[in-house]
Amino acid sequence: MILLMKAAELFKKYMKCSDKSSETIKGYLTELNQFNTFLTAKYNGPVYIDEVTVQDMEDYIHMLREKGNAPSSRSRSIYILRAYTNFCQKRGYVSQNIGIMLEPVPVPEKERVFLTAEEMDILLSSVKAPIAKLILFTLFYTGMRISECLNLQLKDVDLKNRIISVKNTKSKKDRQIPIHKDLNPILEEYLTHWRIDGTSPFFFVSRNKSRVSPDYINRILYETTHRLHWDKKVTCHIIRHSFASNLVTKNVNIVNIQKLLGHNDLSTTSIYTHSNIDELANAINTM
Numbered sequence: 001m002i003l004l005m006k007a008a009e010l011f012k013k014y015m016k017c018s019d020k021s022s023e024t025i026k027g028y029l030t031e032l033n034q035f036n037t038f039l040t041a042k043y044n045g046p047v048y049i050d051e052v053t054v055q056d057m058e059d060y061i062h063m064l065r066e067k068g069n070a071p072s073s074r075s076r077s078i079y080i081l082r083a084y085t086n087f088c089q090k091r092g093y094v095s096q097n098i099g100i101m102l103e104p105v106p107v108p109e110k111e112r113v114f115l116t117a118e119e120m121d122i123l124l125s126s127v128k129a130p131i132a133k134l135i136l137f138t139l140f141y142t143g144m145r146i147s148e149c150l151n152l153q154l155k156d157v158d159l160k161n162r163i164i165s166v167k168n169t170k171s172k173k174d175r176q177i178p179i180h181k182d183l184n185p186i187l188e189e190y191l192t193h194w195r196i197d198g199t200s201p202f203f204f205v206s207r208n209k210s211r212v213s214p215d216y217i218n219r220i221l222y223e224t225t226h227r228l229h230w231d232k233k234v235t236c237h238i239i240r241h242s243f244a245s246n247l248v249t250k251n252v253n254i255v256n257i258q259k260l261l262g263h264n265d266l267s268t269t270s271i272y273t274h275s276n277i278d279e280l281a282n283a284i285n286t287m
Contacts, residue, residue, distance in 0.1 A: 002093050007049045008032040011087050031080045035060055050094050054101045057081055075105045113232050114245040126228055132220040135204055141180040143243035143260050146214045146236035152203040159188050175262045
């Protein structure tokens with residue numbers, strides 16, 4: 001018999017060996033901790049993984065629904081539980097993967113939020129912290145994930161040849177991104193005039209001479225959009241999404257967008273296409 005969270009720790013080691021990203025591992029462990037807390041309260045004591053039932057999992061998902069978790073959030077919770085119980089079955093901690101018995105949560109498809117170039121200009125002009133403004137400008141003109149951007153090292157940014165080398169990506173494939181003509185001089189000025197000196201190898205450095213935190217950038221976005229009284233929830237991932245969406249509106253080949261974003265599957269890139277009501281009206285009026 002093995003405790004649920006002991007198995008979770010072993011699952012964590014397995015994910016590290018499988019080269020899962022630190023953010024993925026953190027998300028999985030947060031979910032399993034929450035699941036363990038729920039069951040510990042339900043049974044008033046520690047829970048062993050082989051004692052967990054399908055009903056326990058369904059009760060947990062129901063609790064998340066009652067808390068107000070969105071369908072997409074609950075769907076991800078089910079995905080994590082399935083992956084965890086699959087691992088436990090393969091390791092012999094349980095006799096079967098009961099996670100596969102969970103009913104999927106229908107997730108309504110909706111148009112993703114993105115910012116136009118004009119909205120991005122308004123946003124950037126309202127950001128007060130210089131390093132945050134620079135990072136957001138870089139995200140919008142490269143389409144990098146926030147983790148990729150903040151993990152950039154000095155050696156990865158070739159301003160002379162205008163190339164950024166993105167390494168240790170989510171897709172496990174390195175890629176190169178050409179530096180936009182408007183971004184290059186801004187990065188040069190940063191390096192030459194106001195980057196904090198120190199021993200940090202990271203390209204973007206905070207005031208305390210360390211790597212900038214993704215949470216800090218997302219907090220800046222929240223505070224800025226709040227000051228602007230925007231209804232849109234803007235995160236670093238929305239900036240990446242905006243990069244792709246603005247390229248689509250300029251009729252850039254979707255395969256090139258796929259390469260810039262570092263997607264393995266073209267179908268992943270296709271979700272970044274939008275049709276606004278004017279475009280739909282033009283389409284219908286061609287008949």
